Amino acid sequence: MATWVWIVIAVAAVVVLALVLWSALRARRTRTLQQGFGPEYDRTVADAPSKREAEAELSERQKRREELDIRPLDAGARERYAEAWQVTQARFVDEPGGAIAEADVLIQQVMRERGYPVEDFDQRAADVSVDHPEVVNNYRAAHGISIAHERERATTEDLRRAMVHYRSLFDELLESRQPAGAENPR
Missing domain, CATH: 1.20.5 (Single alpha-helices involved in coiled-coils or other helix-helix interfaces)
Incomplete structure (x- = not known):
């Protein structure tokens, strides 16, 4: 050849x-x-x-x-936020809309203390999706319901679902373990 x-x-x-x-x-x-x-x-x-x-x-x-420098909460902060969540949850009975707004603020406070930037919702959701992909859709749904409530388009049942959704992310953020991204860099 x-x-x-x-x-x-x-x-x-x-x-x-x-x-x-x-x-x-x-x-x-x-x-x-x-x-x-x-x-x-x-x-x-x-x-x-x-x-x-x-x-x-x-x-x-x-x-x-x-x-980002994402870090776990110390025991005191976890306890303080857990107590604040109990107050927010109890408020839901009498003021569901106010409790939802409070839950959103509480989530942002925990995120900020853990090291997540909190200026923009879409960026918050994107950032948290790396460490908590299993609950980020709940966060988006809760935020959407919160916006619908501000426009007077959410029922009490919608607000209840939002509270449950916020709780799923709140529980994940309160965990003392390192974020998934810190344990197993991708």
Whole structure:
């Protein structure tokens, strides 16, 4: 065979090998993101124009999270916030709307003390999704109900659901363990 034929075969083999390697790396990245983000991965892929853009967004969230100094609460802070939650929850009986607003503020206070930036809701949800992907949809739902309540479009049952949703994130944030991103860097 002529030399040029061997060169074409070699180049073709390298291209095929590169494509196989690229495909394997993409599959690994997808698997890692799916395992790390759980249902948040599916939600982000469904909302994004493409799977590639969704995965890029999730990877950016991870990078941003790694730059944050997220820390657990000390025992005193956990106790103080747990007591504040009990007061907020008790307030729900007489003032459901006020209790929901208070729960939202309490969540933000805990997040701030743990080291999460709290200026923008969407960014808060994105940041918390890295460490608590299993409850971030609850947080979004509770926030949506809170906004609906401000516009007088939420029922008492909606407010009850919001309180339950806020509680799921609150419990996660109060945990004394390190955030998932700190234990197993992605």
